[in-house]
Amino acid sequence: MGVTKSEIFTKEQNDLSRxxxxxxxxxxxxxxxxxxxxxxxxxxxxxxEIGLAQPTISQHLRELKGIGLIQGTVSGTSVCYCINKEQWKETAQLMALFFSSFSPSEKCCDKDSKC
Amino acid sequence: MGVTKSEIFTKEQNDLSRxxxxxxxxxxxxxxxxxxxxxxxxxxxxxxEIGLAQPTISQHLRELKGIGLIQGTVSGTSVCYCINKEQWKETAQLMALFFSSFSPSEKCCDKDSKC
DNA sequence: TTTATTTATCGTAATATTGCAATTAACAAA
DNA sequence: TTTGTTAATTGCAATATTACGATAAATAAA
Incomplete structure (x- = not known):
């Protein structure tokens, strides 16, 4: 159906996957x-710089803005984009926390281990 | 057109986004x-545990296996899945490296900064 | 062998994503 | 105002993703 069942997952799972x-x-x-x-x-x-059409880049920029990783400032007819420091830090921490939640233990899918 | 132009990006960009x-x-x-x-x-x-149908879970497991983050071991009629330690570590480092590539500097999209 | 159990695969419907041409909006400069 | 420049939005075509019923494959148990 192409639609993700977000409602059956936790906020953390939805945030991270987003x-x-x-x-x-x-x-x-x-x-x-x-x-x-x-x-x-x-x-x-x-x-x-990137080899895509202007509307396509604009669309990607909007998605990045959507999660707050970048911010745009209008300056005349052009728009300046840059990394949003605070959100970048927060996102990095969220990711780091997720990856650090696994600490390897010996018993896992080894030939003798029972499931 | 729904198809990503992978060929115009670097291996690093494609790996990370994958x-x-x-x-x-x-x-x-x-x-x-x-x-x-x-x-x-x-x-x-x-x-x-997750509230999705068996074929759907199987499909998600295949994608996770595809990037090596998990591994499955057949045990009778069932299959044991677990985190692949080595790949997990590698993936975590790749992500950490990406996020650490940005170090905040003062001049960025501030009211007086010229683009 | 037959039956039950478990997981993968196939096929398909619904929806999402990607990319771009055309257009619009907003502003700057004549 | 008119003209040019830049970026966002709209509309659309092609493709990808998500989810699941039905089925197949593989093994265990009877």
Whole structure:
């Protein structure tokens, strides 16, 4: 049915997967990496930098804005985008917390272990 | 057109987004969290634990296996799943590296900064 | 062998995503 | 005002994802 059953999951699971989903496209990773590399604002250069049409970039920017990872400031006819420091930190911590929740133990799917 | 233009992005961007995409569904986060919580193998319990049909869970498990985050061991008629330690560590490092690539600087989209 | 159990696969419907051309909106400069 | 520039929005086509019923495959138990 193409529709995710969000209601049967916890807020944490939905929050984390929402962030991951937005990061789940190479163009959006590329946009973030470019904003980081330039270390300041970028306007329409992203369209040239990434090889996608302007409406497509605009759409990806909106999704990144949707989870707060970037922010845009209007400056004349152009818009400056940059990383949102606070949200970046929060998101990084959320991810780090998730990955650190697993600590390897010996008994797992080994040949003699019973399930 | 619904198809991602992977060829215009770097391997790093494609790898990272591929992982994020798989993590971008609450059911797959829930599966991982349950495997972590049980700290050992789980077989068909996942179907009861998560509220989705058996073919749906099987499909999600296949995607998680696809990026190596979990592994399955056949045991009689059932299959034991657990976290793949090595891949988990590697994935965690890849994510951590990405998030640590941004270090906040002062000049960014502030009212007086020129783009 | 027959039956039961468990998981993977197939097929399909509903919905979501990706990408772009065309257009609109907003502003700056003549 | 008119013209040009930049970015967002709209509309649409192609493809992907999600979910599940039905079925198949594999093994265990009777």
């Amino acid at each position: 962030i991951a989903k937005v990061l789940g496209h190479p163009a959006r990773i590329a946009i973030l990496q470019h904003l980081i590399k330039i270390n300041a604002c970028v306007c329409g250069e992203l369209v040239k | 992982i994020a995409k798989v993590l971008g569904h609450p059911a797959r986060i829930a599966i991982l969290q349950h495997l972590i919580k049980i700290n050992a193998c789980v077989c068909g319990e996942l179907v009861k």
